[in-house]
Amino acid sequence: MQNYNVEITDEILKEHNLKKEEYENILKILGRKPNIVELGVFSAMWSEHCSYKHSKPVLKKFPTKGKYVLQGPGENAGIIDTGFDIGVAFKIESHNHPSSVEPFQGAATGVGGILRDIFTMGARPVAILDSLRFGNLNTFKTQHLLKGVVSGIAFYGNCVGVPTVAGETFFEDAYQDNCLVNAMTIGIVNKKKIKKGIAKGPGNPVMYIGALTGRDGIHGASFASAELTEENQKRRSSVQVADPFMEKLLLEATLELIDKNLIIGIQDMGAAGLTSSSSEMAYRAGTGVEIDIDKVPKRELNMNAYEVLLSESQERMLLVCKKGNEKKVEKILKKWGLHAVKIGRVIKEQQFRIYEKGKIVADIPVRALTDSNYKYFPLKKQKGVKPAYLKDINIKIDDIKIPEDLESVLKKLISSPNIACKSNIWRQYDHMVQTNTFTLPGSDSAVINIKDKDLMIATSVDGNGRYVYLDPFLGGMAAVVEAARNVSMSGAQPVAFTNCLNFGNPEDPEIFYQFKKAVEGMAYAAKKLNTPVISGNVSFYNESPENAIYPTPVVGMVGYIKGKNKRYAKQYFKNEGDIIVLLGEIKEEIGASEYLKEIHNLIKGPVPAIDLKREINLQKTCVEGIKKEIIISAHDISKGGLAIALVECCISGSLHGNKAIGAYIELQSDIRVDALLFGETQSRAIVTVKRENLLKLKRIASKNKIIATEIGKTGGNRLIINIDWASKKYSKKLNIDIDEIKKLWMSGVNEYV
Amino acid sequence: MAKAKVYVTFKDGVLEPQGKTVNAALLKMGYKNIKDVRIGKFIEIEIENGDKKKIKKEIDEICDRLLANPNIEKYDFEIE
Amino acid sequence: MAKAKVYVTFKDGVLEPQGKTVNAALLKMGYKNIKDVRIGKFIEIEIENGDKKKIKKEIDEICDRLLANPNIEKYDFEIE
Amino acid sequence: MGKKIKFGVVVFPGSNCDADCLWAVRDILNQDAEFIWHESKNIKKYDCLIFPGGFSYGDYLRSGAIARFSKVMESINEFANKKNKFIIGICNGFQILLEAGLLPGTMLHNKNLKFICEYVNVIVENNETPFTNKCEKGQVLKIPVAHGEGNYFCDERTLNTLIATEKIAFRYCDINGNITDEANINGSVYNIAGIMNTKENILGMMPHPERAMIKDLGSEDGKLIWESLINYIKKS
Ligand SMILES: Nc1ncnc2c1ncn2[C@@H]1O[C@H](COP(=O)(O)OP(=O)(O)O)[C@@H](O)[C@H]1O
């Protein structure tokens, strides 16, 4: 057996990303020097990825309770109640670093990880969403990453048979060195069968199921917590290969085990693999675990305890069952062509104790690894400092020249990467399997039917990193608000959300400021909207020596559509001759917009203001209007402003074989025409109604103090926008062929995927 | 015309799910003495004849840039 | 332990999209003298040692039954 | 009404449209249906076997290649040769039937090498079959596809036989029924989307009729295929 009692040098500490103070704490915890196995275990569990040492105090600001919350943060996934016998489990997770190095496998294993987080709770996954950020689309690097990431997500989700129903894709230079790949999964669970990751009952066996353990991703956890440098890039052993077929078998086997009530607790082996799953399960149950390294199924020869404990091989789960049930567990696994292997047992002593060849090779108090309240836990009390760049970040609107040719501005915007159609992305995802996707990709949110229940789920992922960069608090609010708004455009009441916080190095006080402010903004909006946070993930160190990414919180919102009739709306115009109504106000806000970036080459604020009362009222108006069958289509105004939203209403239906429908619009307003058309003022939507229902809509709107302005009519094959100023000489007219603009919209991103 | 035969295989230690699955299938089909299966790519390239050394360099470059994924795969080739 | 190396390639006349795509990509990358690319499989099988002839027969059978699809593919192998 | 048709949905490790097929025939069309585990040999009692879509054995090696060695396949020829027994293979199910030699030809990777999930149009080539008798000849059906290997290939002779004996069930077309290269999303020979065996009791198709069963999903055209079969069995 290998000698693990090596001298712990500064070099070794550095390799393990452990600070001197942290090492001293280890000495205090153990009352002796750790061996190298133990050091590895501490290093993994105290890495940012597993310990949340920088983020935990800030995350406390989120509201996490509410009448719908069955399971808040802290488990593998959160769960909300539906009012029926089922709950909805969901969570989002990042796989940024692995995807930057190896886009296909990185993104694929990212999807695998988040799927396991859901089915480990006993929930059957019903939808995947993806939120992607890349650098400049004109670079080879971005094109390579984009293709790899998208095909990796497709490869995994399609094979497992879970539809990828929605997502977002955003391009900006700040992500050139660090792409972001966040994936979310939603699952449905029978409330009586919810399972948790707990190792209860001393004496009960700890069993291992799934793929064999290889040397994959050893150090993965600490790898994900370090900046991407040249040298790190070379540490390619950190890349794991995805096996979605194994995942599908694990999924079915796990759900069958839970259905037959054979297990006490189960958790997937994610970051820090066997170490984190076993110690976390013990911690939640107030117990300890003993594991015999020799029994762990291995893929490679001569793997030692260090490697086995820290391996991040994919598609593995750890479970605890009642003593005596081992045979039954094994039988079910066998049916699926898998094995369950007993590798240890639950013990009363709250120790994480590892044996190899009969000898103890690690013996650590569980709490020291998992409990952030433990006195030696490396929780950081970081302070933020307002970044210098924020001092001079806003334009004066009068300095911005209004372009003459508005039609070409519109054309340029519609084909710009952040606005252009993403259909070649989601066309690669099976978004229809399970026959529940009532609203396919291409609308504000996906709508997923729940068969046999008077219930549907609407869901959307959103987060505008540019807004957060320019104004962290407001940007944080905007992420929550836009996700909720997207969901309500389907007619759904937003219920709760999950979030993935993608930031740079938190040890940098300016980055920490962004982080803290963004979370405060999100938390504030979440409270007001009454949408608690039920799960989430933090990804720090998304930076290269050159720059950090935009602070990018991503919100995955889930809302409910209830009632016998299951009324819902899509974003595109449905019929000719419907009345088009603008809900909300027109303001002179062009800061932070796509327009400012694409046309004036400026990434500057101010970020559009958010009045949460008005936002809530707008959402209420839409939900009520859709439920009462007054609103036929609803699309919120976001990137690109009113004009882009109108174009999308005209053409997005044609993606699924419906007809593109033109519109005639009259706008009466004396504000700057660029702000009118392209400003991203919040809390607005474009809806359509039948002429005879216009008054009803206006009543609902006025009850909610929302301005409802009739701005035109659907029909024809052109989009005509007349802008009528009091002073005629400023009046403008845009007149665009729908097919032509559709071509531009379809070309911007699709040809690179 | 020259012909290059390129073999792209997974690096040692990298999980190769296809091979594992085929291996299991073969055992089930009754081929009990199969111990391991690994599935890689076999790529045949026809290339205009010319300086042998140059061709070799070119194929090597092509393997490195396109045919093999250096994160998980290795390659080997011969030229006829 | 014996080792079989199996080469599965497309029959002539089968329009194999992967090879075509890689070929086009290579031309685009500037490798103008590439004339044709065909992508097949390279399968390495470890098999318990024993009678050489029997092993050969077994591998042949495996290729025929599972590893190659006779409609579109042909195969070849060697045993080490 | 009369008696219900008995469908069996064959489940392989990695099948993932099995539940959708069951839902389509049992919940929407009100027939008898149940799952058949791939290790079962007991298939005699069913009128129609459905080989659902998905990724049997991960689609590793070649899609359908491993599944065809399952136990359930051992008695499949016997089943198919009986009178009034039917088999529908959808997507991966179609691929399995091809690998098993129950239908001629092979699937290659889509010509763009990408997975494609979207609604497509297919034209009914032959409406005098057990699977299409409720359709008009030349009717355009809107049904989604979702596959990475749906590029149907067969040699000239096979193709000519398929054409001459009218065993081509569906071909990819545009919304007006024109058979164009553009409509041929995956590059299939002769725009082929679905074929039958000589006896016309086995249908293989790439589009997913079980996904086009209710308006909310975007189309109800998939129903016509199931209803044709139910109609045919009831009449005979
Ligand atoms: N990576 C992706 N995966 C799946 N769907 C995507 C992806 N990117 C964009 N989409 C889809 O494209 C449509 C437009 O996206 P987006 O412009 O972000 O909408 P919104 O502004 O309403 O949030 C949405 O239906 C979205 O789900």
Ligand SMILES: [Mg+2]
């Ligand atoms: Mg929107």
